[in-house]
Amino acid sequence: MSFPSTAQWIGLIVKITLLLTPFFVFSVFLALSAEERLDHASQRKLAHRTALAVMVSCIVLFLFGKWIFQYLGISIDAFRIGAGLVLLLNGIDLVRSTGIPAGRSVSEAGDPSVVPLAIPYTVGPGTIGTLIVMGADSTQRIGDRIAVVVAIVCASLFLGVILHFANTLERILKARGTSILSKLTGMYIVALAAQIIFTGVHNMIFK
Secondary structure, rough: OOOOOOHHHHHHHHHHHHHHHHHHHHHHHHHHHHHHHOOHHHHHHHHHHHHHHHHHHHHHHHHHHHHHHHHHHHOOOHHHHHHHHHHHHHHHHHOOOOOOOOOOOOOOOOHHHHHHHHHHHHHHHHHHHHHHHHHHHHOOHHHHHHHHHHHHHHHHHHHHHHOHHHHHHHHHHHHHHHHHHHHHHHHHHHHHHOOOHHHHHHHHOOO
16 A cells, blocks of 8 residues: 655645635634624634534545445546536635625524534535545545545644634734635635646546
């Protein structure tokens, strides 16, 4: 069993981390905390539950995504193009906006760590599509799949740390700093989406 190199592993962790748009989720988390008037202890418990919900959701999507393809009879390259388009729209939305998307309520019934923080704000349609495509890639070795799971765990923990120290980061970054980081994340996601779409189109034409 072979594993990716250290550089590849770090790159994978960065990729998954940015895919989760942590700084956008950070701004949503602050808005929800203010709306719900959570104290520091409750806010940090919410941060921990959100990170756990994101971790579990992403791992399940990655590991069992290929069964969705088999059940629905959809080729991976067709799904690559569709997921890439959705991810592209998400990235553009991050670049163009600075707050919570219109038409979505921050406060939902039930535990907000799962809905809406984990799904759909962190693990939205673009992230879901990308994880399913990664999990359904038949060229992945066992070592590669383990590496992705570890990267998901690390990215989720990083998100949890950001949310755990949300109040401190808010004082340091302020609104402008958070907006800049969200836009930079959005630019990366746009580039990633373009690559996913290109790969899908290329494979459908030349395979």
